[in-house]
Amino acid sequence: MLNLFSFLIFIPLQILLLPLGLVGVVLIAYKQMVVSNRLGSSQTAIEVLNGRWTMHVFDIRLDDAGVKLARALPNTSTAGLWLVLFPLWLKYKISGRYFAYPKLPKEAEETVVDLIIARTIYIDRIIDRLVGDAEQFVVLGAGYDTRAYGALKSRGVSFFEVDQIETQSLKMKWLGKANVAAGHVNFVPVNFAEDTLFDELKSSGYDAAKKTVFLWEGVTLYLSECDVRKMFREIGMCAIPGSSIVADIYADRFVQLGKSKAGKKTLEFTDEGLNFGLPFDTAYESVLNSFIASENLNVGETHFMGGANKKGPFAVVSEFTV
Ligand SMILES: C[S@@+](CC[C@H](N)C(=O)[O-])C[C@H]1O[C@@H](n2cnc3c(N)ncnc32)[C@H](O)[C@@H]1O
Incomplete structure (x- = not known):
């Protein structure tokens, strides 16, 4: 029941917030690629940190230090991550289930x-x-x-x-x-x-x-x-x-x-x-x-x-x- 309800909220919200999600993608990509380039730092390392931040906010794995670091670093954007992931996060919070991203795949079935x-x-x-x-x-x-x-x-x-x-x-x-x-x-x-x-x-x-x-x-x-x-x-x-x-x-x-x-x-x-x-x-x-x-x-x-x-x-x- 809660899962069905979470979809009823998620689908219109995701459609409504799609433009903001795109702004989030651009913000993340800009910081990760352009700012990392300016700082001479690895952008692939940011990719991992963004994944760890996501795991933390979706209750998959606690990482207080990772969250603090992601908030502080100039070459990532937690605001951008929220813009992209908020509808999925809300859906997860309502239903307690993971959908699309992030999710917990079965062993050997990972993509x-x-x-x-x-x-x-x-x-x-x-x-x-x-x-x-x-x-x-x-x-x-x-x-x-x-x-x-x-x-x-x-x-x-x-x-x-x-x-x-x-x-x-x-x-x-x-x-x-x-x-x-x-x-x-x-x-x-x-x-x-x-x-x-x-x-x-x-x-x-x-x-x-x-x-x-x-x-x-x-x-x-x-x-x-x-x-x-x-x-x-x-x-x-x-x-x-x-x-x-x-x-x-x-x-x-x-x-x-x-x-x-x-x-x-x-x-x-x-x-x-x-x-x-x-x-x-x-x-x-x-x-x-x-x-x-x-x-x-x-x-x-x-x-x-x-x-x-x-x-x-x-x-x-x-x-x-x-
Ligand atoms: C995808 S990141 C992984 C970072 C970290 N291990 C993690 O999982 O969060 C790749 C890391 O390898 C480092 N790296 C790549 N080539 C290297 C090299 N030749 N010598 C030392 N470090 C290197 C990069 O600077 C970057 O921090």
């Missing part, structure tokens, strides 16, 4: 629209299991991820965030402005394509004798295969056995989407482009296993997103152990 939400949930689950056994937590290509400022803070690990200097400096500045305490986080500027990760980590207080969880979320697809392999190899050689990497790897067919004319044009604003993917169209489990085995790591928990699709999954979230 690209569910990417940030599904990926975040699977990764949270893996981290929650691994972190109790670790002493350090390293976020690689951290962007505007806020795991270090939420519930994980009480799990007794030392935090390191690694990213390119432009995005990292902006995050540090705006965490301060948003009143999110970051004194417990070691910020380590690194370019994966140019620097040696462990040299930089060690000079920032990383202890090579301590078991570590490395989170590498939403990054492999922007790197070359050579740089992805270099990172896996370096972690495999330098982190102590029992350490893990939690990462997502994308299917070739997903990477091709980002190489389309529109995808390329959007990402070119911030010099980001899609690059590395694996051929997940057939025998995807063995494709992943042999890639990871070739870097002397072991595959643990895996979530093949879109695995029920005839074309194979569009991505996998997985735990790789050293």
Whole structure:
């Protein structure tokens, strides 16, 4: 009954507010692409933060720090997000059910629209299991991820965030402005394509004798295969056995989407482009296993997103152990 009522409110409201929704889309796109370009910061990191903000306001996952950061950052617009999502939010609040976006897909039935939400949930689950056994937590290509400022803070690990200097400096500045305490986080500027990760980590207080969880979320697809392999190899050689990497790897067919004319044009604003993917169209489990085995790591928990699709999954979230 409530669901029917929520549709009766939602449909006319969505039609009425469509022009405002379009203003919201333009506002978000302008901030994400043009302002990020001006600041020299990653726009894809904003895409993730917007997804996390959405999860928070739709009661999927609490992220107070993410909400504060999104409100403060100059290269996103929470007003724009509200303009786009308000009818869906109201529908959710009336019925208590998710519809269209955001939604909670069944495992293997995820679509690209569910990417940030599904990926975040699977990764949270893996981290929650691994972190109790670790002493350090390293976020690689951290962007505007806020795991270090939420519930994980009480799990007794030392935090390191690694990213390119432009995005990292902006995050540090705006965490301060948003009143999110970051004194417990070691910020380590690194370019994966140019620097040696462990040299930089060690000079920032990383202890090579301590078991570590490395989170590498939403990054492999922007790197070359050579740089992805270099990172896996370096972690495999330098982190102590029992350490893990939690990462997502994308299917070739997903990477091709980002190489389309529109995808390329959007990402070119911030010099980001899609690059590395694996051929997940057939025998995807063995494709992943042999890639990871070739870097002397072991595959643990895996979530093949879109695995029920005839074309194979569009991505996998997985735990790789050293
Ligand atoms: C899509 S964002 C993901 C951010 C974050 N992991 C999250 O899930 O919220 C990609 C991040 O990878 C970083 N990145 C991309 N290429 C990099 C490189 N060569 N070296 C270091 N960081 C890189 C970007 O600066 C950006 O913060």
